[in-house]
Amino acid sequence: MWKKIRIIILLLILATVIQQTLQEDADLDWNKNFYVAVYPINADNSAVVSTYINTLTPQDFEPVAEYFAEEAQRYQLGLRRPFEIRLGDKINQIPPAPPVESGVLKVVLWSLQFRYFAWKNSPSMSVKPDIRLYLLYHDPLTSPRLTHSTALNKGRIGRVNLFADAAYAKKNLVILAHELLHTVKATDKYDLANGLPSFPDGYAEPEKQPRLPQDYAELMGGRVPLTESTAEVPKSLRLTLIGRKTAREIGWVR
Secondary structure (H helix, E strand, O other): OHHHHHHHHHHHHHHHHHHHHHHHHHHOOOOOOEEEEEEEEEOOOOHHHHHHHHHOOHHHHHHHHHHHHHHHHHOOOOOOOOEEEEEOOOEOOOOOOOOOOOOHHHHHHHHHHHHHHHHHOOOOOOOOOOEEEEEEEEOOOOOOOOOOOEEEOOOOEEEEEEEOOHHHHHHHHHHHHHHHHHOOOOOOOEOOOOOOEOOOOOEOOOOOOOOOOOOOEEOOOOOEEOOOOOEEOOOOHHHEEOOHHHHHHOOOOO
16 A cells, blocks of 8 residues: 555656656746746854845846846847846745765755755745745855855756855856856856866857957856966956857757
């Protein structure tokens, strides 16, 4: 009896995953824009971070929507604003961190835990979001190095580590935009071993002569290549571009 129940539950989960996958693929036809909810979280549980979060306004995230609008126009997408960013309520719970050790089973379990967290921690908004990003803010004085952010295409959710300091606001938006594209199937385009952008797909202008230094970062490449062995984090979205392979992955070009 219990074996039959388990089989039924597994079949229901499989059917739900298949239905969601088909819907996600259809969404990438870009017939409509995506509504993105960003939920601030005090990752340090500190007064400094709490004060910073209380200063956040919807306008602080408007540059991300404007950036994608400009890049979409460059690729002649036909949709004026691919993403609309909405600031949601502060959340007191912290989403589960991805596993430190690699392994398919561990990643799958974490993915399920994260999706369950998102289901339990999605305060209602005037428009139901298509994408949910959980912004974990840290005090740069006590947490000077951010751990790796991550986002999932399945479920369209992201766990984004940011600094709770106005001096980092523009760099924060670069990280946010990078993770946002992961939720619509964009892949990283840098060497995981050293963080350097991969040529040619991780370069904003791979045909530039001389090739180095580059003037811009490819958004999913993450950094502006300066020499064969050095690259710097872009100071703002204005110093990034969406490369052609990334545009193809997210369905902006065929």
